[in-house]
Amino acid sequence: MRKNGVKMIKIKAKDVDVFYGKKQALFNISLDIEENQVTALIGPSGCGKSTFLRCLNRMNDVIDICSVKGEILINDFNINDKSCDVVRLREKIGMVFQKPNPFPKTLYENVSYGPTIHGMAQSKQEMDEIVETSLKKAALWEEVKDRLHEPGTGLSGGQQQRLCIARAISVRPEVILMDEPCSALDPIATAQIEELIDELKKEHTIIIVTHSMAQAARVSQNTGFFHLGQLIEHGSTDKIFKNPDNKKTQDYITGRFG
């Protein structure tokens, strides 16, 4: 979204280095991510795009040997700063994983979990409302409204992934990170999710890691191309796919490697 023609920058990464033990996985990544746009991160396997994504909600903290250097500013606040509270950060930045991972609980409990732990609903009614709107936004409500109290693991793969999206948006995050959300899904389910992403960008800033260049071209406005831990090129999706500056980008886009 542009205000008076000026791009609003939601996330600003400055010189981010990531190390797994002694091995460096990301080199000097600097990337701006626009608000209410879909940014796709593409690149061959092991290029570091998922690692970068996980830096944005500090999920790399979970890995003992992983260390992150550099600044990541979200709303001009450095999340790598000691004063940053991870719980508050992750409330603002939701995440959808590669494999659908609903909790082995009911659909209702899956969606209401976030609002419960963050104390977002004062009453059962409010909670019902949150669950309903979240499921509606995730385009799942019609399919599951009669079986909210059945286990979430009983759904099909595509439905499970939409349930995970509903779970992520239930706490009204400003940013949603998606780590190859469609790689375990069939083409129909993929199309549904892509439509959904388009819808969600009205209210959320979305960053999606994807293997499929077609998907990146379809859903994103901006694209970053990663290779061997470096951000080779980034810019508007149109430009990256039609007229890349870098030879490597060109080769990858046209399928010469990757």
Added chain:
Amino acid sequence: MNKNKEQLLNKRYKAEQRFRLYGLSAIFMALLFLTIFIFKIFSTGYSAFQKTWLIVPVTFDAELMMLDQNPSKEDLQDADYYDIALKSMADLDLNANEDQENELKRMVSYFFEKEIKNELLNDPNLIGKTKEVYLTASDDLDQVFKGNYPRDLPEDQRRVSDYQLKIFDQLVANGKVESKFNISFFTNADSREAELAGIASSFMGSIFSILVCLMIAFPVAVLAAIYLEEFAPKNRFTDFIEVNINNLAAVPSIVFGLLGLGVLLAIFHLPRSTPLVGGITLSLMTLPTIIIAARASLKAVPPSIREAALAMGASRMQTTIHHTVPLSMPGTLSGTIIGLAQALGETAPLILIGMVAFVNTIPGSPMDPAASLPVQIYIWAESAERGFVEKVSACIMVLLGFLIIMNLFAQIIRHKFEKKWS
């Protein structure tokens, strides 16, 4: 070339068939051993659930009992039953001399006086009348009646005399010997007399020990496992702890017994021979088993569930309490039950802390002296009397039943509460 390939294929099929055969015969062997074992136990033990009674006419002679007319309840309590008890046994053979009267007396348990007393207390109107009373047969006659006694041995090698056998056979012929379900095996505590010995004390002792063990080992082990698996940093120190927990699981149980003896009894002066001390000692033994089971089931929770919760903004503790621990509970619980079943069958440490003492009272709390089922088996197996042989097997049957029920419970928990995740 083609022929070679066919030969190779045949060879592979044959190898597989042989392999299946080995497997089947291994299973067959295992089942065979189990069947032999169970058959042996049952064939020796089942008769312990029957008890032989002699039906003897008893005359409740007020004079012999030193009772006045219209005796009160207290008088009946304090009356002298020994003489009428002796007389009723002696009357089985009116021509008996003094030695033979003694032998007649030994045909029933030393409890016979009390059995006659109970009869009168139940029905005070019996004074002056004669009634046929059921008296517990001596353990040797019990064995004779059950056909476990070698009657053809020379008399001087038998504990039952020819005279006793003659009288007993007469009683049998007159239908005055009866076999009934042995309730006292379950309600009596241990006794020096096989016909009176029961498992009530050791059964309660086992239950109390296991409860104490569960209450100590479960919370400690689960907390330790959760901390090690979910919170502790992975470094040399935690590796060291992990190795030592695994070592602890391999320590022979008698060492824990020595620890219980040296620390709980010698330093803390806890009451000797009690399920409390037994339970604490067993809990030391069960602790590593539960920790290992709990850690394994925590590890088996897919990381994607943890990531999902963390990404929702749950703190590490919330992730653990809300998601990881509930998902790991079935495995933890069945590991716990298996650990407890192990503790239930443990003998050596209990012997060291004094639960091997002869206990003829039934414990009412973990602070009362008690035996335990496996120790009871050990005590009885050491006894010379023939009557204890079947008791040993019967006690093993009870212990096995207990273990089977516990393992069944573990299975049910595992199947019922195990959640499937994608």
